[in-house]
Amino acid sequence: MLRNYIKIAWRNLVRNKAFSAINIVGLALGLATCLLISLYVFNELSYDRYSDKANRMVRVVFRGTMDGGQINEANVMPPVAQTLKADYPEVEEATRLQSVGYPTINIGDKTFRDERLAYADSNFFQVFALPLVEGDAKTALVQPGTAVITRALAQKFFGNANPLGKSISIKSWNALFRVTGVIDKIPVNSHFHFDMFMSMAGLPDAKSPSWMTSGYYTYLVLPKGYDPAKLEAKLPQMVSKYMGPQLQKAFGMTITQFRQKGNDVSFLLQPLTDIHLRSNLTGEMEANGDIQYVYIFGAIALFMLVVACINFMNLSTAGASKRAKEVGIRKVMGSVRQSLASQFLIESLLLTAIALALAVGLVYLTLPLFNELAGKALHFNFLATPWLLPGLVLLGVVVGVLAGSYPAFFLSSFKPVQVLKGARFTGGRKSIGLRSGLVVVQFFISITLMIGTTVVYRQLNFIQNKRLGYEKDQVLVLPETWLLDKKEEVFRNQIMQDPRVVNVSTSGYLPAGPSNNNNYMVYPETNSTQLVKTVRYDVDYNYIPTLGMQMAYGRNFSKAYGTDSSGIILNETAARTFGWNGNALGHTITHTENDGKPGVYRVIGVVKDFHFRSMHEAITPLVMVLGKNSGTVIVKIKTKDISGLLATLKQQWEKLTTDAPFNYSFLDERFNNTYLAEQKTGRILGFFAGLTIFVACLGLFGLATFMAEQRTKEIGVRKVLGASVPSIVGLLSRDFLKLVAIAIVLASPVAGYTMNKWLQDFAYKITIEWWMFVLAGVLAVLIALLTVSFQSIRAALMNPVKSLRSE
Numbered sequence: 001m002l003r004n005y006i007k008i009a010w011r012n013l014v015r016n017k018a019f020s021a022i023n024i025v026g027l028a029l030g031l032a033t034c035l036l037i038s039l040y041v042f043n044e045l046s047y048d049r050y051s052d053k054a055n056r057m058v059r060v061v062f063r064g065t066m067d068g069g070q071i072n073e074a075n076v077m078p079p080v081a082q083t084l085k086a087d088y089p090e091v092e093e094a095t096r097l098q099s100v101g102y103p104t105i106n107i108g109d110k111t112f113r114d115e116r117l118a119y120a121d122s123n124f125f126q127v128f129a130l131p132l133v134e135g136d137a138k139t140a141l142v143q144p145g146t147a148v149i150t151r152a153l154a155q156k157f158f159g160n161a162n163p164l165g166k167s168i169s170i171k172s173w174n175a176l177f178r179v180t181g182v183i184d185k186i187p188v189n190s191h192f193h194f195d196m197f198m199s200m201a202g203l204p205d206a207k208s209p210s211w212m213t214s215g216y217y218t219y220l221v222l223p224k225g226y227d228p229a230k231l232e233a234k235l236p237q238m239v240s241k242y243m244g245p246q247l248q249k250a251f252g253m254t255i256t257q258f259r260q261k262g263n264d265v266s267f268l269l270q271p272l273t274d275i276h277l278r279s280n281l282t283g284e285m286e287a288n289g290d291i292q293y294v295y296i297f298g299a300i301a302l303f304m305l306v307v308a309c310i311n312f313m314n315l316s317t318a319g320a321s322k323r324a325k326e327v328g329i330r331k332v333m334g335s336v337r338q339s340l341a342s343q344f345l346i347e348s349l350l351l352t353a354i355a356l357a358l359a360v361g362l363v364y365l366t367l368p369l370f371n372e373l374a375g376k377a378l379h380f381n382f383l384a385t386p387w388l389l390p391g392l393v394l395l396g397v398v399v400g401v402l403a404g405s406y407p408a409f410f411l412s413s414f415k416p417v418q419v420l421k422g423a424r425f426t427g428g429r430k431s432i433g434l435r436s437g438l439v440v441v442q443f444f445i446s447i448t449l450m451i452g453t454t455v456v457y458r459q460l461n462f463i464q465n466k467r468l469g470y471e472k473d474q475v476l477v478l479p480e481t482w483l484l485d486k487k488e489e490v491f492r493n494q495i496m497q498d499p500r501v502v503n504v505s506t507s508g509y510l511p512a513g514p515s516n517n518n519n520y521m522v523y524p525e526t527n528s529t530q531l532v533k534t535v536r537y538d539v540d541y542n543y544i545p546t547l548g549m550q551m552a553y554g555r556n557f558s559k560a561y562g563t564d565s566s567g568i569i570l571n572e573t574a575a576r577t578f579g580w581n582g583n584a585l586g587h588t589i590t591h592t593e594n595d596g597k598p599g600v601y602r603v604i605g606v607v608k609d610f611h612f613r614s615m616h617e618a619i620t621p622l623v624m625v626l627g628k629n630s631g632t633v634i635v636k637i638k639t640k641d642i643s644g645l646l647a648t649l650k651q652q653w654e655k656l657t658t659d660a661p662f663n664y665s666f667l668d669e670r671f672n673n674t675y676l677a678e679q680k681t682g683r684i685l686g687f688f689a690g691l692t693i694f695v696a697c698l699g700l701f702g703l704a705t706f707m708a709e710q711r712t713k714e715i716g717v718r719k720v721l722g723a724s725v726p727s728i729v730g731l732l733s734r735d736f737l738k739l740v741a742i743a744i745v746l747a748s749p750v751a752g753y754t755m756n757k758w759l760q761d762f763a764y765k766i767t768i769e770w771w772m773f774v775l776a777g778v779l780a781v782l783i784a785l786l787t788v789s790f791q792s793i794r795a796a797l798m799n800p801v802k803s804l805r806s807e
Helices: 002-015 017-045 080-087 151-158 228-232 235-251 255-260 272-278 291-318 320-332 337-374 388-411 416-420 428-465 481-496 562-566 572-577 642-656 667-673 676-710 712-720 725-759 770-796 800-804
Strands: 057-066 069-073 093-101 105-107 110-112 117-120 132-134 146-150 167-170 175-183 196-199 217-221 264-271 475-479 501-506 519-524 532-539 551-554 567-571 588-592 598-607 622-626 632-637
Touching: 017 272, 017 291, 017 337, 017 388, 017 676, 057 080, 057 272, 080 093, 080 217, 080 235, 105 151, 146 151, 151 175, 228 264, 235 255, 235 264, 255 264, 264 272, 272 291, 291 388, 291 428, 291 676, 337 388, 337 676, 428 676, 428 725, 428 770, 475 667, 481 501, 481 632, 481 642, 532 572, 562 567, 562 598, 567 572, 572 598, 572 622, 598 622, 667 676, 676 725, 676 770, 712 725, 725 770
Parallel strands: 117 196, 146 175, 532 622, 567 598
Antiparallel strands: 057 069, 057 217, 057 264, 093 117, 093 217, 105 110, 105 167, 132 175, 146 196, 167 175, 475 632, 501 632, 519 532, 519 588, 551 598, 567 622, 588 598
């Protein structure tokens, strides 16, 4: 019986080639989209789950409020790990990590600078369950001056030689490390990636008792089934016991007084598996994902599948009249409704199987493009992912049954007496109403995605064109100039003499991309008890003009004033926060220096606010002091001969040092890289919005064809009675355009609400305007009209003699 069902199903698919093709292509696109996004979603949800202790691990983070300003730090103070392990028995293990960036590495006479390094505690590899392929994980990082490297780095540095015992030199630190272990690699789905781990035992600051400095990523392992909230509730006591005395010494107030002024500091415990998708703290080791995007793309996958299934149901029920006599004859010959329903379900499953095979092919073809859009390295491999094949089979069965169940029961319900009399079956008002509702759902989804894509691109355009308070174009950034040591000033002077250069500054503090970061606790006025958290920039005399910043009032640092070493420049937000809006000049700011003595600075100027962080964050108080901060040279250029200038700078660099290669970036590129996640979201939304519309139009095209066929005689009569072609086209198109109009009305508030929620993540954002909804609506109407009009015009131009001769 099953063989007979499959044979009949295949004949029906072949007999109706056009509509079978529409169904298969639409369903294949829906399934392919679902598969692609599922790969992305599963990858995002798999982060940091490679350790067998992952569900028991938490990261300690630092949060606080200072005079209304928020502190959200991913790293904490040096003694936190040891204190938690010693004072709280529920902490089974504690380990730390400190990122040190990309220093230049020397192996013999060769230099390398693309490797990312970190210091780690000796138990780090045991806590994270990262096995060593060479060496002992328990002892590899016990001794100072030891290091564990990845297999790829061992091959790069030492070739096929045994790396154990080999030396790695970092001349800029005057440090030598001995390789004591090799790991395979850090898993791709980890929130950190380093090429070399050095022993924390060799880092003097790691043993510091200071609770006033941070920089250490701290992880804990808790008992199975233990609620981290219980330990978190005890942490305020740790703050009072250990941080309180140091806070009093530094700022002259007890922790109680500190809190009474509306300030607070605390430690929170963040589940390890939440870091990638639910954490966006200052100082994250890498750019994290966002759970919102997982929800958005998961919804898109579901929408695409729903749209494709709707197409199938619509076309199957609309074409009921073609199968009505078949059903009638089968019932007269003794077929029961159950067997007929099974027959139609088999057809649905066969069509789904073909579509699924086509979808798998599409996934293989489009995965490289999707990886480029999403910034991922996803793989579609049946051997590497054992659950993939059973999952595909299950998906095919579920989609086939869901998409085919309504048509199967609808078609098998026909009464043989009526269909054999020649009655035409459109399914009645209920069926027409259902098909209309399904068309509305399709265009509701399409229009929602169109509005969402418009808002994302408008927000990105707003970010690109917003006045930043500094000039990002034609600004060259030359990192690691501290490698030149005393020759750094020589290099800077050589650059300044080039006529293609407008100005040069030396500072590691940059308003876009990776930058030095220095939180600075200050008192406005010497006798104030108001403690304010600011960001401190150490700059030189040329920093403000090089970046094109504007003074609101007052002046920039100048060599003409010998007292500027104790001068300070505020941004406008800092002046307002201190209560000096418009009148900050001459006021003083006090900060407790590292030696414990108060440092007093006098305000000499106020710079106009500029964006020194992502536009997700509001501008916060910032201060600039005159200081030596070598390491990065910032060059303002004015030339079209950029390649020639870079070649000149490279020659000058290589004359001064051979220890490191010449490296550069542009400030506008660093700025754009800050919004890579939003750019990827815009591209993916646009891509899938286009696919959704295409699939919806496939269904609309097929539905319009069926409707035109059912009204063939009506059109013939109207033409005989004098109806014009435009009036007939309007008649056939009107019903579909009404459905699109309903979809526009329903989609607009939903899209508006959803995108407003997305925009709330930005401190500086666009306003969603009426024209965005109109644009999406007009596009939807035009697309629907073009889709339907082809069949409408074809039906209107048909010779009425052909359609009426059977009457």
